[in-house]
Amino acid sequence: MSSSLYRLGRRMAVLRWRIVGAWLALLVIVGALAVGLGGTFSTDIEIPGTEGQRGIDTLAQRFPEMGGTSGQVVFVTEDGSTVGEHQDEIEALMSEIGEVSHVSAAPSPFDDLSPGTRTEDDTAVIAQFQMDFPTGVYPADEIEEISDLVAGADTATLEAHLGGQVLQSSDIPFGAGEVVGVVVALLILAIVFRSLVPAVIPIITAIVGVGVSMLALVALSAGVDIPSVTTALGAMLGLAVGIDYALFILSRHRDQLAAGEDVHESIGRALATSGSAVIFAGMTVIVALVGLFITGIPFLTVMGVAAAATVALAVVVALTMLPAIMGILGERLRPRRARRAMAAGDGALPEPAEPAAPRRSLGRAWVRLVTRVPALTILVVIVGVGALAVPIRDLELALPDLGTEPVGTDARDTYDLVAEEFGPGYNGPLLVTADIINTTDPLGVVDELESDIAALENVREIQLATPNRGADMAVVVVIPEEGPTAQSTKDLVLALRDGAAGWEQELSISDITVTGSTAVGIDVTDKLSAALLPFAVFVVGLSLLLLALVFRSIWVPLKASVGYLFSVLAAFGVTAMVFEYGWFNGPLFVDVNGPVVSFMPIMVMGVLFGLAMDYEVFLVSRMREEFVHTGDARGAIERGFTANAPVVTAAALIMVAVFAGFVTSGWFMLQPIAVALAVGVLVDAFVVRMTFVPAVLALLGRHAWWLPGWLARALPTVDVEGEGLAAVLEHRRWSEEHGAHALRLDGVVAPLLGAPGTLGPLTGAITPGTLLVVRTPDDAARATFLALAGGRLAPAEGVLAVHDRLAPDDLGAIQARTHWIGAGAPVAARLSEIDGHGLGRAVIVVEQLADLAHAALEDEDLVERLDALLAEGGTVIVGSRAAGPVDAERHLHATLRDPRRLQALSLQRSTAATLEGAPA
Structure with missing residues (x-):
């Protein structure tokens, strides 16, 4: 592979303007497709086959009035009067909402057949309306029209607030935080390269890669259901890995230029060495993300494939556009000191008078410290990570609802108002459906079912119990005592499902389901939790196999996998501190504490696996190279660490900066993932790879690189650090002679x-x-x-x-x-x-x-x-x-x-x- 990459790098440098032009043309073409197709993202998260989703689908077919997207208008009096005194104003507004396109029903809350929910003091009422769009699809123009009508109905004595599912927008809240993250990455790159020109290059290539992938997702969303969080996740991951991959290659190129290498030759060598490692690193991330299909959850598979495609594009950009830009800039990327020396030496660096003594560096001092008493270092790491992991016991998972929207938005304000005036259960009603086609007394059966459900623990009230127009299906709307993510609500869902068989037999009904957005969210969370262990086994097993291929060792993969688990535990523990305990909520712009998004653990495990393997490969491969050449196990750790630790440090800090920028977006769907990834990368790079790993290798000595003969013969050889390049260069010299x-x-x-x-x-x-x-x-x-x-x-x-x-x-x-x-x-x-x-x-x-x-x-x-x-x-x-x-x-x-x-x-x-x- 290294020989092909060497030729690819030189070819890209020769065709530099054409390659850059081709990427820019691709960006324009994909952008035109995205605008022309006009795709939209879905906010609906569903898992086909679950009871909650089956109930939603049945409602859409047999009870369409309750199967679409729902909305609510909450009316609150301001002068102590009752809502009945404002009946004319309220009914006039609901009538206007009913005339909006795609609104299928907007009954008056004073209607005897479908009365609205009132407070005990009669100063507030909830009026419901239904749209004919399915859940998860939100017609922006119609919602804006309804919002204007509700805002116009506000008076000095009566407030009107719009809420409900209709306000769950698929817009991604990108803001200043993401820009700050990129600016911080630029500053880190400028410090690493000690120059602004090379520092800008990784930013440009990463933005181009993310731009193409994001616009492609927008175009694809016109024909494929893509969750809205996919775009933000892809952008976050694409920026982070895109900058890092370019950094690894560009830093190698700059080092070679500083040593007097020819520009085109250096580009080829940089791609053959660091480019090989970038391909392997990218492949680990891609495989882990695509591996999300083993969960059997469609929306998660789509997210994984989309994110994997973004990473793949980042790798391709690093292997094509980056060397083309390096070819365009040519000698301007050579460090100024080397340029002056070569100018004075007729284009060649003068030979050093005597070998330079190794410079004192923080990296050398650190690796000597952590390997002096390796057993003590390992113990400190285990205790420290264990302390960070303790809060995991309090980490709860759920799907986000309107209560996780930023404070000050209509959706969040109305959600809080409903919880305050009516009770938290009104924000998460449960729908119990039943097939009553075989009964001769539909109304009586519905009344009995209503009474039985009302008698259950954790039921606040029955808001509605009615058959559909064909009298073949019944729906009971159950208001729980607490909110959608409360444990008592989950217990109530379980109790309703446990009682279904008995009711079916007693009432001669069939196919009872517990559904609604709250029940669907519980089903999705349970399915994701069940998929976590199989995915963890897949990821850890994959890491063992991949690292055994790269390092030809038994202990190195085992140590790397244990370190990866340390990073995951620390990431989950700190996430619990922030979102369950409320620590650092202010600086991180976190507006709500409680359960985090239910696919956070599995998504973080997949992404963090690839990033952890990146650092493992870039750091330990240099140690292995030194050991193979010298046979000095302890010296190889120090020399390999000192050589590659600065680049890994910069790469990790850039990752953390990008992820932290997305934390400040205030979007609860993404915030826990961004926090977990930022902490996971920080711990993995500095605690695991730069502390735990050298200590373990020092403790094992030469045994760290041992591999049984039978396994060495069975495993194929993988060239990650460009070892095959030596043969290519030797053949070139032979051919010249x-x-x-x-x-x-x-x-x-x-x-x-x-x-x-x-x-x-x-x-x-x-x-x-x-x-x-x-x-x-x-x-x-x-x-x-x-x-x-x-x-x-x-x-x-x-x-x-x-x-x-x-x-x-x-x-x-x-x-x-x-x-x-x-x-x-x-x-x-x-x-x-x-x-x-x-x-x-x-x-x-x-x-x-x-x-x-x-x-x-x-x-x-x-x-x-x-x-x-x-x-x-x-x-x-x-x-x-x-x-x-x-x-x-x-x-x-x-x-x-x-x-x-x-x-x-x-x-x-x-x-x-x-x-x-x-x-x-």
């Missing part, structure tokens, strides 16, 4: 195909435009060599290069450039299909010389066509089953326009093979 070659083998050893044993070592090279005959009666050896040349087999040892592509990293590219003509295939026809495009980088493999000879006898133009392919730089490798030259080979040698193009290789299994000259 020896010239371009179509095939190069240097000590290549490969397992035999179809037989035990190995082939090799093989050493040799051929230039483009060569026809190589591979001679051997050993079918396994010949098949193995041809497979190596065609990219169908990776060598176990040595260097195998086909043109500028090296195995095993570039096997896919080698295969894509190889024209394989198998045994018995029509050689003449296949050769005629090969055009001249890219022929100078292509290899043509013909499995059997006999097929080529036979085709030459039947087609007089074949040798001429073969000559033309060789003349254009094509390389042909032919397998021969003979140990020496045969008539077919001699015929080719005699008829080729340039016989020197034909070379032969006598191949054996166990001895070093050498390329021979053209046979006589």
Whole structure:
């Protein structure tokens, strides 16, 4: 992968203006689609198959008057008069609301059939109205018209307040906090780079990536139900990872420029090293987010996929647009001190007079401190994280309602007014539905059901009990004693469902459901809570597997997974402190305390997993690299930490700044997630990765990097830190010295195909435009060599290069450039299909010389066509089953326009093979 990224970086730098222009054009196109399609987001959170959702769906079909979006107008007298004295004003307003488009019913609260709810002193009344839009869809124009009517009905003696589901807007409250977060990120980048120009680059690339992804979501929302929180979550995550990924690559580029590296060469190397790690880091976040599908919850799956797509786009931007911008700025990104030194040295940095002593740094002092007594450090971390995690026991989950809206909004003010004047239960009524088609006395059955429900504990009153117009379905509206998120309300829902079977049998009714927004919220929370453990097992198991691949170790993945769990516990504990205990509510703009949004834990676990693996890879991979080179376990920890800790520190602070900016939005749907992520990143980066991890590695010593032999052989090799780049650069140097070659083998050893044993070592090279005959009666050896040349087999040892592509990293590219003509295939026809495009980088493999000879006898133009392919730089490798030259080979040698193009290789299994000259 590193070799492909190296070439990609150099290519992006060459095509710099075109790449930047393509991204800006994409931004404009997606923006035009978003505006043209006019999509809207949904505020409805549902889980198909739950009882609450089934009841909502049934109401929409059989009792449409109660199945749409509901609203309420609360009238309160200001002069001590009763609401009855204002009946004319109230009925006039409800009549006007009833005439608004999409309002299906707006009865007077004084109607005998559907009376409104009044206070005991008769100074306030709740009037209900119903819209024909389904729950979760809110026609903005109509709601604005109703809001204007209600505002116009206010008088000195009678106040009118609009409330209910109609005020649950899908608008995302972006504000100054998000901008401040980005500005703080810019300041951190300016400190890291000690220059403003490079500091702006990650901000620009992150904004472009987020802009494209967010506009794409808006366009998609025209045809797909996308929860409104998805956009804010994607923007928050996209900004954070987009800035961080650009930081990792750009900081490597700047370091290389400071060392005197050529600009284009440095861009290629930065992408091959840090770019490899960025891809792996992005993949961990993407897999964790897409893994939310295992919960079986559709809206959560949509959120996960959308957020994963945003992260994927951030990775693509970092690998394409970022190197293009680095290419545009060129020498301006080189640190000023290095530019001056190179200018004085005719374009090259002067050699240092003597090796510089290691500079004193806070990072080196810190890592020495935490590894001096590693067991004590580990104990302190465990105790500290444990203290932060204690409040988790009080963390409650629920879906947000209008009581979580910011103070001062109509929705929140009306919600608080209803709770104060009528009781908190009126903000979360429960709807009990029943199929009464089999009863002969619908009204009597409804009365009995009403009486039984009213007798239950935690029931304040029955607001309404009525059959529908067809008298085949009954609805009982139950007002609980407490609010929608109270435990007593959850107990009441459970009691109603427990009693359903008995009522069905006693009253000869069927299909009793407990529904309404409160019941649906309880069902969603229960389903999410049940999905938390399976998802946690998935994430931890995934982290063990991925890190075992990267670090070739048992203990490093185990330590990383334990550290991830520490971060999660700390994040959840601090979230409980803020939203349950009310700590720091003022500075964080938190308007309400109580249960947090029910999908917070599972979403935070998914996102935090990817970010934790980011820091683990960027920090520990450098330690592993140092250990592999030196074998000094303790020294590798210090050198690796000192090298990468500053960048990880900056990346973590940027993440925290971005997440903290979203906390100040005041949107309760997002606030707990942003707080948990900010705390989780802070703890993971500074407590876990920079304190706990070095201490554990120091305690384990060399054993930290141990991996059983059988597992090492089973696990594929993953190049995260660009280890394969060394081979690419070595091949470039070799090619500059020896010239371009179509095939190069240097000590290549490969397992035999179809037989035990190995082939090799093989050493040799051929230039483009060569026809190589591979001679051997050993079918396994010949098949193995041809497979190596065609990219169908990776060598176990040595260097195998086909043109500028090296195995095993570039096997896919080698295969894509190889024209394989198998045994018995029509050689003449296949050769005629090969055009001249890219022929100078292509290899043509013909499995059997006999097929080529036979085709030459039947087609007089074949040798001429073969000559033309060789003349254009094509390389042909032919397998021969003979140990020496045969008539077919001699015929080719005699008829080729340039016989020197034909070379032969006598191949054996166990001895070093050498390329021979053209046979006589």
